Amino acid sequence: MTAYDPNNIFAKILRGELPCHKVYEDEHVFAFLDIMPRVTGHTLVIPKAPSRNILDIAPDDFAHVARGAKTIALAAMKAFNADGISVHQFSEAAGGQVVFHLHMHVLPRHDGVAMLPAASRKEDDKVLQENAAKLIAALKS
Ligand code: AMP
Numbered sequence: 001m002t003a004y005d006p007n008n009i010f011a012k013i014l015r016g017e018l019p020c021h022k023v024y025e026d027e028h029v030f031a032f033l034d035i036m037p038r039v040t041g042h043t044l045v046i047p048k049a050p051s052r053n054i055l056d057i058a059p060d061d062f063a064h065v066a067r068g069a070k071t072i073a074l075a076a077m078k079a080f081n082a083d084g085i086s087v088h089q090f091s092e093a094a095g096g097q098v099v100f101h102l103h104m105h106v107l108p109r110h111d112g113v114a115m116l117p118a119a120s121r122k123e124d125d126k127v128l129q130e131n132a133a134k135l136i137a138a139l140k141s
Contacts (some may be wrong), residue, residue, distance in 0.1 A: 002100075004052045010101035016047060021132040024072060024139060028064035031072055033128050033135075034105065038115040041080040041108040041131055045069045051102040053091035062102075069104045071139070079131075079138035082108035086115070 002004075010064035012018040014030055023043060024031040033043040045068040051057035057065075071086040088105040094123065098119070 001055060004056065006050060008101045009099050010044075010046050010103060011050065014046070014101075018100050021128045023132050023135045024068065026068070026112065028061065029068035031068055031106075032121045032134055033123075034118045035122055035128065037128075038105075038118060038120075038121050039107050039109060039113070041076050041082070041135065043072050043106045043135065044074065045072055045106060046101055046102045046103045053095075053097055053102050055087060055091055057102050065102065065104055069106050071137070072106045075135055075138040076106060076108040078141065079134040080108040083111045084109040085088060 002055065009018065013020045013032065020032040022030070022032045024045075028048055029041055029045055030048060031045045032125065034044050045065055047057065047061045047065050049058065050059045051061060056064065069087055074089070076082055086105075086107040086109055089103070090098075096118075
C-alpha cells in the first residue's frame with residue numbers, strides 16, 4: 001500500500017502550518033470544520049497519529065477517532081438542532097478518499113434535507129467561524 005505522506009493537507013493543519021476552524025482537540029484526536037461542507041456543521045475528526053486511512057491505522061488509534069466522532073455527533077445534534085447524524089469514512093481513491101490522512105466526516109442531518117455533493121461549494125469563512133463557535137459552545141455544555 002502507498003506510504004503515508006507527511007505533507008498532506010491535514011498533516012499540515014495538525015502541525016499548525018495551515019489554518020482551520022478547530023472545534024475539538026484531545027491527546028489523540030483533532031476536529032475541525034470541513035471548508036466545503038456537505039451540510040451545515042460538517043466536521044472532520046482526525047487522529048494525531050499519522051495514518052493514511054482505515055487500512056493502516058492502528059486499531060486503538062481508530063477507536064480514538066470513533067470516540068471523537070461520537071463526541072462531535074452529540075454536540076452537533078445540539079448545536080445545529082439536528083434530527084440525525086451521518087458518519088462517513090473513505091479509504092483510498094476507489095473508496096472516495098481525496099485527502100490521505102484518515103478522517104471521519106460527522107454530518108448533522110435534518111429531516112428531508114439532502115447533502116450537497118462532495119466538494120461542491122466552499123463555505124464563507126464567517127459562516128464557518130459562526131458554526132465552529134456553536135459547536136464549541138455545545139461541546140462545553
Ligand atoms: P475525503 O473524500 O473523505 O478525502 O474528504 C476530504 C474532505 O476534506 C472534503 O470534504 C473536503 O471538503 C475537505 N477539505 C479539503 N481541504 C480542506 C481544508 N483545508 N480544511 C478543511 N477541510 C478540507
